[in-house]
Amino acid sequence: MRPSTGNRGETVPTVPPANPAVDAAEVAALLDRGRTLSTPVLRAAVDRLAKPMDTVAAYHFGWIDALGRPADGDGGKAVRPALALLSAEAAGAPPETGIPGAVAVELVHNFSLLHDDLMDGDEQRRHRDTVWKVHGPAQAILVGDALFALAGEVLLELGTVEAGRATRRLTVATRKLIDGQAQDISYEHRERVTVEECLEMEGNKTGALLACSASIGAVLGGADDATADALEAYGHHLGLAFQAVDDLLGIWGDPEATGKQTWSDLRQRKKSLPVVAALAAGGRASERLGELLTADAKSQDLDAFSEEEFAARAALIEEAGGRDWTAQEARRQHAVAIGALDRVDMPPRVRAQLTALADFVVVRKR
Amino acid sequence: MRPSTGNRGETVPTVPPANPAVDAAEVAALLDRGRTLSTPVLRAAVDRLAKPMDTVAAYHFGWIDALGRPADGDGGKAVRPALALLSAEAAGAPPETGIPGAVAVELVHNFSLLHDDLMDGDEQRRHRDTVWKVHGPAQAILVGDALFALAGEVLLELGTVEAGRATRRLTVATRKLIDGQAQDISYEHRERVTVEECLEMEGNKTGALLACSASIGAVLGGADDATADALEAYGHHLGLAFQAVDDLLGIWGDPEATGKQTWSDLRQRKKSLPVVAALAAGGRASERLGELLTADAKSQDLDAFSEEEFAARAALIEEAGGRDWTAQEARRQHAVAIGALDRVDMPPRVRAQLTALADFVVVRKR
Numbered sequence: 001m002r003p004s005t006g007n008r009g010e011t012v013p014t015v016p017p018a019n020p021a022v023d024a025a026e027v028a029a030l031l032d033r034g035r036t037l038s039t040p041v042l043r044a045a046v047d048r049l050a051k052p053m054d055t056v057a058a059y060h061f062g063w064i065d066a067l068g069r070p071a072d073g074d075g076g077k078a079v080r081p082a083l084a085l086l087s088a089e090a091a092g093a094p095p096e097t098g099i100p101g102a103v104a105v106e107l108v109h110n111f112s113l114l115h116d117d118l119m120d121g122d123e124q125r126r127h128r129d130t131v132w133k134v135h136g137p138a139q140a141i142l143v144g145d146a147l148f149a150l151a152g153e154v155l156l157e158l159g160t161v162e163a164g165r166a167t168r169r170l171t172v173a174t175r176k177l178i179d180g181q182a183q184d185i186s187y188e189h190r191e192r193v194t195v196e197e198c199l200e201m202e203g204n205k206t207g208a209l210l211a212c213s214a215s216i217g218a219v220l221g222g223a224d225d226a227t228a229d230a231l232e233a234y235g236h237h238l239g240l241a242f243q244a245v246d247d248l249l250g251i252w253g254d255p256e257a258t259g260k261q262t263w264s265d266l267r268q269r270k271k272s273l274p275v276v277a278a279l280a281a282g283g284r285a286s287e288r289l290g291e292l293l294t295a296d297a298k299s300q301d302l303d304a305f306s307e308e309e310f311a312a313r314a315a316l317i318e319e320a321g322g323r324d325w326t327a328q329e330a331r332r333q334h335a336v337a338i339g340a341l342d343r344v345d346m347p348p349r350v351r352a353q354l355t356a357l358a359d360f361v362v363v364r365k366r
Numbered sequence: 367m368r369p370s371t372g373n374r375g376e377t378v379p380t381v382p383p384a385n386p387a388v389d390a391a392e393v394a395a396l397l398d399r400g401r402t403l404s405t406p407v408l409r410a411a412v413d414r415l416a417k418p419m420d421t422v423a424a425y426h427f428g429w430i431d432a433l434g435r436p437a438d439g440d441g442g443k444a445v446r447p448a449l450a451l452l453s454a455e456a457a458g459a460p461p462e463t464g465i466p467g468a469v470a471v472e473l474v475h476n477f478s479l480l481h482d483d484l485m486d487g488d489e490q491r492r493h494r495d496t497v498w499k500v501h502g503p504a505q506a507i508l509v510g511d512a513l514f515a516l517a518g519e520v521l522l523e524l525g526t527v528e529a530g531r532a533t534r535r536l537t538v539a540t541r542k543l544i545d546g547q548a549q550d551i552s553y554e555h556r557e558r559v560t561v562e563e564c565l566e567m568e569g570n571k572t573g574a575l576l577a578c579s580a581s582i583g584a585v586l587g588g589a590d591d592a593t594a595d596a597l598e599a600y601g602h603h604l605g606l607a608f609q610a611v612d613d614l615l616g617i618w619g620d621p622e623a624t625g626k627q628t629w630s631d632l633r634q635r636k637k638s639l640p641v642v643a644a645l646a647a648g649g650r651a652s653e654r655l656g657e658l659l660t661a662d663a664k665s666q667d668l669d670a671f672s673e674e675e676f677a678a679r680a681a682l683i684e685e686a687g688g689r690d691w692t693a694q695e696a697r698r699q700h701a702v703a704i705g706a707l708d709r710v711d712m713p714p715r716v717r718a719q720l721t722a723l724a725d726f727v728v729v730r731k732r
Contacts, residue, residue: 050545050570052552115511119504138485141507142548145481145514149541152518156534164530168522175515179416182508186418204416 027360030353034082037095038102045103045150049143056135056143060114062126066134076126077366079242079357080105080213086354087231088217090346098217100154101166105213107151108174112209114144116181120268127259148174158220166219169228173212180205184270191297193271195280202243202273203236210239214354230343234354237337242361244330247272248323249366251314257366263310267302269293273329278322285319292316330362393726396719400447403461404468411469411516415509422501422509426480428492432500442492443732445608445723446471446579452720453597454583456712464583466520467532471579473517474540478575480510482547486634493625514540524586532585535594539578546571550636557663559637561646565606568639572612573605580604580720596709600720603703608727610696613638614689615732617680623732629676633668635659639695644688651685658682696728 046057058064062073081102088098116122117130118140124130132140151174155167183201187193214235215228223231249258250265250272258264265272279290292313296302317323337358341351412423424430428439447468454464482488483496484506490496498506521533549567553559580601581594589597615624616631616638624630631638645656658679662668683689703724707717 048541050548053544053548111511115507119507137503138551141481141485142544142551145477145510146541146544146548148511148514149537149544152533152537153541156530156537159530159534161527161530164522164525164527164533167518167530167533168525171515171518171522175414175512175519178419178508178512178515182416182419182512185504185508 023356024360026353027356030082030086030357031078033095034080034085034102035078037085037099038078038081038106041099041103041154042106045107045154046147048150049146052135053139053143053146056131056139057110057147059134060110060131060143062128066129073126073128076109077364078106079361080109080210082357083210083213083235083354084217086217086350086357087214088221089350090231090344090354091218091221091223091227092346093217093221095217097221100158100163101213101216101220104151104155104166104170105209105216107147107154108170108177109209111144111148111151112174112177112181114140114147119181119185122268124260160220162220162222166216169219169232170212170216173208176204176208180208187271188269190271191294192279193276195273195276198271198273198276199240202247203240206243206246207236207239210242211235214238227344230340233340233343234337234358237333237340238358238361241330241333241337241358244273244326244333245362245364247274248326248330251317252323254365259366262307263314266310266313267305269296269302273326274317274322276322277325277329278317278320281320281322281325283320285316289313289316289320334358334362389722390726392719393722396448396452396723397444399461400449400451400468401444403451403465404444404447404472407465407469407520408472411473411520412513414516415512418501419505419509419512422497422505423476423513425500426476426497426509428494432495439492439494443730444472445727446475446576448723449576449579449601449720450583452583452716452723453580454587455716456597456710456720457584457587457589457593458712459583459587461583463587466524466529467536467579467582467586470517470521470532470536471575471582473513473520474536474543475575477510477514477517478540478543478547480506480513485547485551488634490626526586528586528588532582535585535598536578536582539574542570542574546574553637554635556637557660558645559642561639561642564637564639564642568606568609568613569602572609573602576605576608577601593710596706599706599709600703600724603699603706604724604727607696607699607703607724610639610692610699611728611730613640614692614696617683618689620731625732628673629680632676632679633671635662635668639692640683640688642688643691643695644683644686647686647688647691649686651682655679655682655686700724700728 042061043063046061047054049057055064055068059066062071065071084098084102084105085095088101089095113125114131117125118132118137122130123133131143151170152167155163155170180201180203183197184205187197187201211232212235215231218231219228247265250260250270251263251274253260255262261267278286338355341354409429412427413420415423421430421434425432428437431437450464450468450471451461454467455461479491480497483491484498484503488496489499497509517536518533521529521536546567546569549563550571553563553567577598578601581597584597585594613631616626616636617629617640619626621628627633644652704721707720
């Protein structure tokens with residue numbers, strides 16, 4: 001099938017649903033439950049921070065605006081807390097058992113956002129100026145550090161053996177996340193990155209923490225290692241599907257929905273999946289794309305590029321098959337994730353909900 | 367006693383020894399043992415980092431130079447590893463029990479150095495260019511994050527209940543360390559800081575991690591909370607003594623010994639103990655200092671100041687009694703630290719060694 005040359009901003013699903021049975025209301029309820037149960041504990045943890053870090057963190061989470069006034073900001077999709085609570089239920093524990101895990105993964109996730117936005121020079125996140133833009137680089141570094149430390153505190157103050165196991169898994173995941181960011185940065189300065197390298201980076205940067213989110217509630221609920229590992233596998237592949245969709249949205253996403261600039265990933269020279277797949281595909285469009293990106297790499301400032309110049313690159317990526325390949329990869333990883341759930345004996349309702357969340361990840365527009 | 371107007375760079379002890387019995391050779395042997403036993407484990411941990419973070423970290427620790435060639439750099443005084451091993455012995459365990467703790471506190475300490483140097487704009491550390499100067503801000507952030515995560519990994523992979531307790535204490539200490547850095551930064555932008563605020567900041571920034579260093583080996587060795595708390599108190603007050611000496615060296619230290627610029631803390635508008643004590647003292651010199659620093663606060667760039675202008679400020683701090691007060695504070699904290707050891711039943715040799723380390727801290731020149 002020849003890929004369409006659809007414009008950025010169109011509202012067709014990014015990845016045509018392999019499973020059209022996604023119940024939007026059920027997913028919304030799951031995400032809402034995760035947010036509702038974890039946010040008060042998250043806010044109490046953040047309130048422990050010394051001034052002015054508490055305020056900076058509250059701004060980052062969208063609880064206050066840049067002037068310190070209460071706000072009802074967009075705190076993100078909250079996929080991770082929803083997974084943490086479901087994972088407790090997958091191990092036969094009540095969802096509440098997963099709350100400290102949900103809070104800990106959200107703290108680590110937001111630690112990485114604060115630092116990554118600064119390192120990447122990203123000025124916007126969730127439709128608002130990023131912390132380093134508003135409060136300066138030092139606060140972005142410090143508050144990120146503090147959220148990371150808080151994550152360990154929230155888990156370890158439980159004082160249980162399970163909390164120690166959960167913290168260990170979270171720490172390993174965090175290191176992978178950092179490895180992934182290091183790879184991501186180094187790839188931006190390299191002319192060519194293989195599809196395998198890109199997948200490894202994305203597995204670290206996105207897969208590891210989703211893997212931890214999908215298992216941490218079970219670990220806190222006393223699950224054995226085999227159960228935790230199977231749930232981790234589900235989360236890891238879900239993360240790869242999630243990131244493939246993110247890579248599509250990073251080029252063809254609607255800025256109104258994503259809260260990012262148009263052609264965000266192209267502006268940042270990200271060697272994301274559609275780009276590396278297009279470059280690896282061969283053929284006229286692939287070669288032309290390679291020539292353009294090689295020339296771009298020598299340019300100091302892509303911000304001077306017009307919308308049309310980015311659009312031309314996106315069209316070549318699509319023509320070379322990078323968009324289609326990435327959509328297929330999202331579906332493939334989605335299927336592997338669902339398959340991993342077969343290794344865990346869990347209540348049918350929980351299995352259906354974990355499946356619905358996985359479906360949501362591949363059809364989302366933000 | 368009217369304080370002398372001694373010049374920076376003179377080699378008299380920073381704080382005249384309250385206890386002249388410090389055995390330099392014994393202290394050197396203790397520091398050397400800490401370094402010798404912990405460094406191979408530290409290097410193995412750092413080797414786990416993804417490229418190029420392993421290289422950046424190796425540069426930071428002084429194991430390689432900026433071109434990647436093996437080096438035998440100055441890895442710091444290594445007070446923390448020495449304390450961690452002694453603390454294991456204080457609890458009746460062999461010194462080796464403290465090694466993972468020694469490595470973990472060194473990782474956290476160096477995480478904070480990497481981030482603080484970037485936030486503070488410090489270009490030199492241990493006689494070499496800082497990581498952000500050589501490898502850029504992103505690597506300083508990333509490698510700092512990675513070292514922090516590694517610290518938790520090194521402890522938690524022990525898989526014991528004691529390791530969980532040790533990690534919890536380390537996490538709490540790390541949060542205090544971050545609080546202290548936040549206070550330090552905010553004080554630089556305030557005209558007046560009280561002596562109490564400065565001591566609180568220094569307790570967080572330096573006391574917390576030394577408290578953890580002095581107790582983590584004991585915790586890993588199975589010590590009860592009362593023992594761990596008493597060793598923490600020793601380390602906390604030792605940290606305050608350490609920082610008071612650091613504040614003296616930050617103004618009057620010999621750059622050859624400290625590896626920092628002349629008048630380092632004055633250049634950075636640090637509201638360190640000698641400064642806040644001098645401002646709180648009242649009298650002619652105190653008032654004149656206040657006027658100068660108020661005027662300086664409006665100046666964009668202290669780097670344009672001549673050596674004489676910094677020397678004039680240092681002389682006023684000394685004349686107002688800030689130097690003497692800080693030296694006395696170091697001795698007072700030293701005495702409280704030694705006193706805390708009375709609450710722990712430990713082998714006399716270990717008690718003598720912990721005392722010798724405390725003595726060293728107040729007479730050091732770097």
